[in-house]
Amino acid sequence: MKALEGLKVLDLTSALNGPFCTTMLADHGADVIKFEPPAGEQCRTWGPLDEKSGESGFYAFLNRNKKGCTLNLKNEKAREMFYELVKDADAVVENYRPGVTKKLGVDYETLKKINPKIIYASGSGFGQYGPISHRPCYDIVAQSMGGMVNLTGYKDAPPVKVGPSVADHVAGIYLCVGFLLALYHREKTGEGQHVDVSMMDTIFTLLENSIVKTTMQGIIPERQGNIDPSISPFDIYPTSDGYVALGVGNDKLFRTFCDVIERPELVDDPLYLTNDLRCQNYENGLQQLITEWTKQHTKAELEEIFDEAGIPCGPVLNMKEAIEHPQIQAREMMVHMDHPTIGEMYFQGCPVKLSKTPPSIDTPAPLLGQHNQEVFHLDDETYAQLKDEGVL
């Protein structure tokens, strides 16, 4: 049994933040039915594309465990068919630009009249209200305006965005939190509601002490590369074959650290006596000294040495190394899936491990319109007719 078994979710999402939310719901057992325009949603054209079939690997990993229908919501008959499904659905999830669902007649105000218990979850760039809620948004814009880009990168160098789409993904996870909160409330009261999550808000919530530093001390934090302003040594160091991350959190561990790097005299050096002093004097001396030592070792050597010493340390892994890492493997963070046109796939698994109701990945992403007849209960003739009419 999975946690969300028996729940029916109508999925109007496309691209990334919305689908990432409904993927979690599907992995945990909800019956997620995804609706795309008859031409397919944008992310069906996003790479990597399968050479043989042209199918999108991006779409395929992101939409596993879901059923797929096509539906032209600009068509009145299509809208009526959707309303029919809303009657006994538990939730609708969407990530249109605010305002669009109203034009399409599938906004919360409309759907709650059909089913007052419906939970309606909306993901967007800037949220459902506020002066710029109408604007289009990409992950890179949300990262920039939310304040994260200015805090990432090296001092005295241009800012850099987080490589992967962190605004989209984390907004999707928050949307899942919102759905589950609303679900619990509905269990207690029978009442549905509207959940609203924005990518800009999402990024803003990840900035931790930078915010209080600004408001309490009037200091505007700037990017610091890989250094932590309040722990030292704490950095990413070059080795003979790549990079390792390393953090020495307190005086006791610093003593161990000095032994490990065979520089026991540093412990009593007045420049490095306390963590505060090490932070102050890190960039003029300590950093260089550690770097010279780490460069003489491999990543694997350093990982082993510091594991034994009980000092947090780990290599900077590339994508292949991360995929093959024994910990990722042991935790089934990569799963195999047979896709009807792509064939054998190997992609990311589920991070939320539940002892009694474990998630799992059971079915591949749907082909375009694959479940139209099943979901709408259509015989072959009616199906062909609706396709002709541009409804599906």
Added chain:
Amino acid sequence: MKALEGLKVLDLTSALNGPFCTTMLADHGADVIKFEPPAGEQCRTWGPLDEKSGESGFYAFLNRNKKGCTLNLKNEKAREMFYELVKDADAVVENYRPGVTKKLGVDYETLKKINPKIIYASGSGFGQYGPISHRPCYDIVAQSMGGMVNLTGYKDAPPVKVGPSVADHVAGIYLCVGFLLALYHREKTGEGQHVDVSMMDTIFTLLENSIVKTTMQGIIPERQGNIDPSISPFDIYPTSDGYVALGVGNDKLFRTFCDVIERPELVDDPLYLTNDLRCQNYENGLQQLITEWTKQHTKAELEEIFDEAGIPCGPVLNMKEAIEHPQIQAREMMVHMDHPTIGEMYFQGCPVKLSKTPPSIDTPAPLLGQHNQEVFHLDDETYAQLKDEGVL
């Protein structure tokens, strides 16, 4: 009414990922009681510190809405007092290094004997099982080993970590998802369970198409600065007073874009005819040409121009600018709180907006041991005695 009202959560977390989870539970109405060692948890010493009181601003924003107790779990009497509270609690949340709760006698196996309905949520660096689950971890290590650091930064330059602690925060959000999934399952079945979330898994789930690119095409993606490999133009550009992020997602928008930058001839340039061609020829020509134009404008000018054109664009905001942004303000992403020793504070709000059960921030973070007498029902004399005995 808030979504989680009436739930009692015993909070054994410290530092960042665990507390970020319980903050969300508290913001949404759960009665969260935080237990710290008698000396206080580590993050009470993390800056920024209030000049007058020495109180940690970091602790204060992260532990709002919670009650605070001290409890020396190495003491048998303390443990018995904790067990007493477990009897009618709904959940325990912890983020000790795996193995430690067992030593302290507060692991899931022990507590579920006292209360089989208990939901037990564990956050950690590497998870509760797997070959390196025992290791200590910092956010920077999880970011590195999870694969994100290698994908962040400029090509041909060293890798860079995401500035803020994204592994800690997002693991905390996943832990909240796990708790809520387990809560819904318990509503249906009366059954408690163990939730296990790791920071390394968390980072790994955010890497999207880099994973499928590796497994489908055998290509190991490398960092690309602010460029997107599959959309062009898509970058962060220098302006006369800072940087803006900008993404032009399709041919139609590229035509608009060329008009806006007053280079209509680019539309028919054979180098830039399609998105694919623009991606191929971006770095030898197009990037430079756009940069020369953006440098002649201010951030605000560009934001306005592209808002009108319907092209996703936004400035790279520093912390002060993000805090003061009208959208952040309109969405109450900054809230005021009166703290008993720090005084007036101004810190981050709640990102998950619920129409019927909105979250709110009602009480400041607890002083050390502030709710000992209330939570354990102690008269002054017994309280003083338990403090003397080192129990609290």
